[in-house]
Amino acid sequence: MSSNSISSAAQSRIHQALDAFSIEIPSWGFSNTGTRFGKFLQPAAATNIEEKFADGGEVNRLTGATPTLALHVLWDLPNGVADVAKIQELAKTHNIRPGSINPNVFQEPEYKFGSICNPSAEVRQKATQHLIDSVEIGKALGSAEVSLWISDGSNYPGTQSMSRRIGWGKEALAAAHAKLAPGQTMLVEYKPFEPAFYHTDFGDWGMALEFARSAGPQAKVLVDTGHHYQGTNIEQIVAWLIELNALGGFHFNDRKYADDDLTLGSIDPYQIFRIFHEIHAAQANKQGFTAPAYMIDQSHNLKGKMEAMVQTVVTAQELYARAALIDQAELASLQDSCQLIAAEELFRGAFWTDVRPVVQEWRSERGLPADPLAELYKSGYVERIAAERGAKNAVGQSSYA
Numbered sequence: 001m002s003s004n005s006i007s008s009a010a011q012s013r014i015h016q017a018l019d020a021f022s023i024e025i026p027s028w029g030f031s032n033t034g035t036r037f038g039k040f041l042q043p044a045a046a047t048n049i050e051e052k053f054a055d056g057g058e059v060n061r062l063t064g065a066t067p068t069l070a071l072h073v074l075w076d077l078p079n080g081v082a083d084v085a086k087i088q089e090l091a092k093t094h095n096i097r098p099g100s101i102n103p104n105v106f107q108e109p110e111y112k113f114g115s116i117c118n119p120s121a122e123v124r125q126k127a128t129q130h131l132i133d134s135v136e137i138g139k140a141l142g143s144a145e146v147s148l149w150i151s152d153g154s155n156y157p158g159t160q161s162m163s164r165r166i167g168w169g170k171e172a173l174a175a176a177h178a179k180l181a182p183g184q185t186m187l188v189e190y191k192p193f194e195p196a197f198y199h200t201d202f203g204d205w206g207m208a209l210e211f212a213r214s215a216g217p218q219a220k221v222l223v224d225t226g227h228h229y230q231g232t233n234i235e236q237i238v239a240w241l242i243e244l245n246a247l248g249g250f251h252f253n254d255r256k257y258a259d260d261d262l263t264l265g266s267i268d269p270y271q272i273f274r275i276f277h278e279i280h281a282a283q284a285n286k287q288g289f290t291a292p293a294y295m296i297d298q299s300h301n302l303k304g305k306m307e308a309m310v311q312t313v314v315t316a317q318e319l320y321a322r323a324a325l326i327d328q329a330e331l332a333s334l335q336d337s338c339q340l341i342a343a344e345e346l347f348r349g350a351f352w353t354d355v356r357p358v359v360q361e362w363r364s365e366r367g368l369p370a371d372p373l374a375e376l377y378k379s380g381y382v383e384r385i386a387a388e389r390g391a392k393n394a395v396g397q398s399s400y401a
């Protein structure tokens with residue numbers, strides 16, 4: 001199908017949508033990762049923060065859509081605020097800004113029974129201080145979001161007080177929220193299970209919303225698309241969070257079973273389309289709606305990391321563009337008159353339209369490579385970094401840092 005079959009009004013909607021769409025890429029998406037059974041080493045994987053910035057900058061050069069790189073405090077700023085100057089220098093060199101700051105309160109042995117929800121006041125204090133340090137790092141870097149994934153929970157009924165842990169978690173988040181600068185947002189992520197298998201303290205969007213609300217006005221909910229039970233209507237959760245002015249951001253990835261961290265749209269592109277539709281609908285219909293932060297949270301064990309990241313960004317743009325095809329006024333009128341088939345066909349028709357020629361045209365108009373993946377292959381970047389890093393990557397590493 002050529003771009004000729006897309007009306008010029010729809011084409012200009014796509015162009016406008018893509019101009020406003022950027023997506024954050026994660027520093028950890030470029031380093032070696034694995035399964036819980038083992039780590040698979042790739043010769044081109046980034047082995048330090050300099051290489052993560054170089055890779056992130058290259059993805060931004062190819063796509064023009066990834067202006068920020070998410071950072072993990074323990075892995076990327078092991079010396080905390082003392083590493084800020086180095087990060088700023090790397091950002092300048094590689095033309096990609098520091099993005100969300102992600103505290104790490106799940107890796108150290110003292111967090112075995114939880115971090116901010118741990119029964120030990122001493123452990124809670126340590127975890128709370130790490131959140132506060134992360135807020136300070138965010139301030140020093142001028143980064144907009146501090147993104148919290150609290151993995152606390154328990155494995156056996158009766159072994160922990162779910163209700164007392166709520167209070168401990170609230171106390172810690174309020175203490176961290178009190179340190180936020182005016183422009184900073186605290187994002188609260190949720191997940192129903194894993195690493196804990198009986199209860200998770202931040203288990204679903206209702207819990208995350210209550211934690212965010214009790215922390216303060218700058219705290220919002222983060223939706224990780226892989227963090228739901230099978231069959232959950234994620235786009236309805238998105239609609240509710242928009243209604244409540246509580247949608248802070250997304251971690252995009254795809255899955256077949258649980259939190260598989262697969263490439264966005266690889267298993268169910270219609271799911272991502274339906275989420276993007278709720279965003280476009282809010283933009284058309286809700287006064288004062290501000291777009292949430294779009295972020296990628298994926299680890300590629302089998303695919304090449306650079307290739308997978310570029311593929312992900314391109315897929316996100318295509319699905320965002322497809323959702324922009326829907327004429328919101330027309331859809332609303334069909335919905336209100338309960339013309340079910342016509343409404344569904346309008347919706348479904350947008351999903352099935354090949355927008356790639358229009359997206360390529362948009363890229364060319366902005367001086368970007370029309371096909372970022374082809375350009376990556378042509379550039380020889382992956383071969384070059386594999387040669388440079390191969391020896392370092394031949395040695396096993398014990399963490400995701």
Ligand SMILES: [Mn+2]
Nearest residue numbers: 189224251297
């Ligand atoms: Mn996530």
